[in-house]
Amino acid sequence: MTVALPPEALQVGLAVDVVAFAMHAGELQVLLIERGTLPHARDWALPGGFVHPGEELDQAALRELQTETAVHLEPRHLEQFYTFGAVNRDPRGRVVSVAHLAVLPHGTVEVAAGGDTLRAVWHPAHTPPPLAFDHHAILHRALLRLQIRLEYANLALDFLPDTFTLPELQAVYEAVLNRTMDKRNFRKRLLAQGMLSPSGERRSGVGRPAQLYRRAKNIKTAAL
Template sequence: MGTLSLPPQATRVGLAVDVAAFAMHAGELRVLLVQRGELPHARDWALPGGFVQPGEALHEAALRELRTETTVELEPRHLEQFYTFGEPSRDPRGRIVSVAHLAVLPHGTVRVTGGGHTLGADWFPAHHPPRLAFDHAAILDRAIGRLQLRLEYANLALEFLPDAFTLPELQTVYEGVLDRSLDKRNFRKRILAQGILAASGERRSGVGRPAQLYRRAKGARTAAL
């Protein structure tokens, strides 16, 4: 049997990953961006990402780029592929297809710095980001849409919170992702009726009446694909 090879007309395509990594900071949905240090789009803000190495799985490439470009060391609470971007003109360096990933970083992940070839890294309001390099604005828009969808059928909101949380904190996640206010009474009724939460038996002291803490109920659906 002869050696298999690409036909002469086959297009050489570069394979890359880009990561839309989210977290809640001060009641607002934030996205992690890096400032590029190389052409093209030098000094512009972009999603963390880069080329896939030979023999590397796509999720491994996404994690590597996230750690290398932003110095994030914690494992994401959630990581998934959500779309492939392959417009011929999306990258001036040539035909490059990017497999976009959505990540939710653990509660309390705040301080980041740039690494690798980046000039810096920082958190930005996900719904109002700065001008982004390449087609990363389109990637971010689709990532937010995916995140909003998975709030409803995969309990992804719980991945933004610590193990024990209050209902107002959970509502803040929903409002931050959806970018709109929700009625407190209706939200509480709807969430508790789903059976995804269990009272922890603990309360958090603060201003006014101590708030009941909740956890994910045993057997509740997770954010897994």
């Protein structure tokens, strides 16, 4: 038997918002857009928008990210992490947003305004500008989720190229956790976990060439 939805249920909008992180020059940054339309025109916000009929949520998240920021690289990691549905979160009416956390490839990912956005810019994730809607709350919860994922899903490795040094890996942890870590204890703990394997290569630089590591073959990428 088909049950008809009450009229009020048909008036709820479904949206996605994307918190896209990347490491730039040793700093954790988040991708923000300057809105070009009301409400909150000319305010900074997370990329996002309404889900199209028949569209999967992850497809909608990728579409909005690529449309509004001109990012054409696939995220190294993409997951739904929370649903935001406060009654008055959007002045246009009742809108429920499924927030997604994304990790973009290592290095400075080039971005540009697209769709109805005025600008797309990387900002320090821990000190963002004022944000539209409830996007400060979304970013805050995304940071907490990211910090948890460092510990049980090895998500830090998705911020790095295929081979990396231990100091580069420590820099990711420190940038995400927003605090410094003891070098000796960090190295000892990470190597004991078995998540890394030596690549057999070294990187030349100032002083002794640094050992390069990669993700161990028995370690999977972070699960969705």
